[in-house]
Amino acid sequence: MDALWTLYRQRLRRDRWQVIVWVLSIGMLALFAVAAIAKTFGDDATRAQVLQLATAAPAILVLRGLPRGPALDSFTFFEIFAFLGVLAGLMNTFMAVRHTRAEEESGRAEIISATAAGRWAPLGATVLHGAVANVLVSVATALGFMAGGLDPAGSLVAGFATGAVGFAFLGVGLLASEFLSTSRGANGISSALVMIAYLLRGFGDATGQVSSDGTTMTAAWPSWISPIGWGQQTFAYTGNRWWPLLLPLALWAVCAAVVVAIMARRDVGASVLAGRSGRADARPWLRGSFSLALRLQQGAIIGWCIGGFATGLLTGSLGSAIQSSITSNPQITAVLRGMIEAQGTSMTQLLVAALFEVAGILAAACGLQAVLRLRQEEVAGTAEPVVSESVGRMRWLGSFLGLGAVSVVLVMAFTALGAWVSLTASGDTSSAVGDVWQTAVDQLPAALIYLALPAAVFVVWPRATIPAGWALLGVGVVLGIYGGMLGLDQKLRDLSPFTHSPVTTSIGTDWSGGFWMLGIAAVITAFSLVAVRRREVGTA
């Protein structure tokens, strides 16, 4: 018990700022959502209209949630819960991996397990740490909603639904850490599972049954295989059901049981999927800083491309699923849908526009990782031998930025390919099929900003590179992609590159924002390339 307590305190000590930032951001987002929604969608009538529009064009539901009536509290839950679930999920998967696989990978777990802490106390302390953090998330979310003036009982349900989703993903992260030999791999797999949970419930929500007044929906089965979907099933404020939260707890328990079974058998530092041994000789193309960057990032690029391709496939299949459900829809939805389509925008186009924004985040993250790799190389000391060879610092930085740009293009290309394949296979003949390529290109400028900006941070303030990189992306996503549904001020939303991404409609594409962003990215990149020559390469 002593060891458990000591290790728990050590986790708190290591994570104090991280946990505080995560909990406060999630709680503030809840509060903020209520305030913004109350301001933008003032009364029940307005909100009912929005919901009717959403159920008529369910593409919108993918990024939001399950409509459960037009009251302010249930409407807020509908708008923001899935996103809160993603945040709680990511907080937990990163936390689980940071204290298990990352510790084993670095060899620190070895030193700890050689003490009386043994092999089990570190796992116990990580679970305790996660449990406490999730209770904090639950309380912060509930307080955020209550402070916004929502019903306290429902706010508690919504808060603990967020925490329970997080706790399920703590189990997922622990399980991924048993299987993968690197923390990079375990983080990649488990955050991909968070995104899959988000998209699964999006699929289920968009293809659910609409009630006669068009403001309430019952989710289809895909929502029932997603932890975030389980959280939505609490019907906070309208139903206040606690029992669906048993499902995420059960998922956690199953993951924990498997983790214990594996740990009872394996060596400290070992993993179920053994790291493959590498090549004895380098491939002939590995002969410069660009090819080194490619060699280092190839796994990540392949992973993000698969993510993009899956998003594309989902776009297409969801499009046809929505099209085919039109006949069974209530009157009001059918009328609305007719109106939308009369304006020249097809359901598929709406979907492509909405989901390609998500793919744009994937592409930006993939490019961002190439820049973050520079910093990781520098800290690990592997940058030094490269830069002390014939590679100048400018070329070194340029190579990674070049690779980042290539990977951004690749992710979007695979997204478009996925959408094109599934749309063509479903027999969709609308103009949206041809538009997927244009829509994919639309996402590139914003993603390129996420190469240039972190590169400048890397040059000017190296230590901040990694946290600033992810923070910039997170803020950009909240402001640019969720800003609209939160009813944020346009000036605030304009800060996000994603706000300025060109949008392809049946009329055409306005590329002015895109050109501006390309210009800004070029200027910042040029600055970074020049400034890096005046910067030391070290580990500080």
Place this chain on the structure above:
Amino acid sequence: MFVIMDAVIQTIDLHKNFGRVKALDGLDLEVNAGEIHGFLGPNGAGKTTTLRILLGLARASSGSATVLGRHPWADAVELHRRVASIPGDVSLWPNLSGGEAIDLLSRLRDGSVDQATYKKRKHHLCELFDFDPSKKGRAYSKGNRQKVALIAALVMDAELYLLDEPTSGLDPLMEAVFTREIRRIVHENGATVLLSSHILSEVEQLADRVSIIRAGRIVDGGTLDALRHLTRTEISFAQDSVDTHALDTLPLVHDLTVADGRVKFGAESDRVHEVLPLLGTLGVKGLLVAPPSLEELFLRHYGDTVAPPAPQAADDGGTHHRRHRAAAAGA
């Protein structure tokens, strides 16, 4: 050959497989109470794997291992209160200071330690090892990270110390401090030490007994004295005009060579006294008698992988690197 009194560590026919790779292939190791036991072998011979099994960090594929009479995997937690260890490669938490890391590791080993005594000893060891405990983990060099593990292991008493190449990255001055501290814990507390190393001088200075591991099995072992009996003492003197014929015919003289104006041969270590009278009658000058070294023993077992043929390589290695230890003797 040896009567085992109280074996603190005993492994019988220990195997450990990683896929098809046999890291340990029937390892029999015995370490007695109160001794410093050298565990010698090159990289990849299975030293670290053995220590990890003894620490319960890895599980043996087959065979048995007991540490202080307990099972290292099943009783890991109870055992670790009595065992201190130092890994060969120390990694620290980037945002925890070295002092914090030492405190954490000590608390995990035994939370009920007396605070005042602990602080005094920690402070003393930090001074001894010239270590600044207030820097953050990411700022330490390899040697300083190693010091964190050394101090954490030495700051509290243990019955058994499992040390895996503990001085890697330390400068010679710090190595000397380490050697002194290890002697102290053995003499003052009667602790037992298993010292894995490929640095022969370190083992030679400290160890009472050694085991030599090769490809996952113990290939030789015993007290340093016993091992020295199996090796040859190297004797050399100025050639001048000495007639070496009489020496050459003695059965205890081996590999007599004349090079660079010196006569050189190896004599069986326990029969050196038989050759000395003859050297006296020959009236040799500039006599050097080099005692057998572990290095020679080591190279005999590994020589074929270094430079075949083995015996030749062994002799060469013995001369060139150990000359400073050679004892001059008048006839």
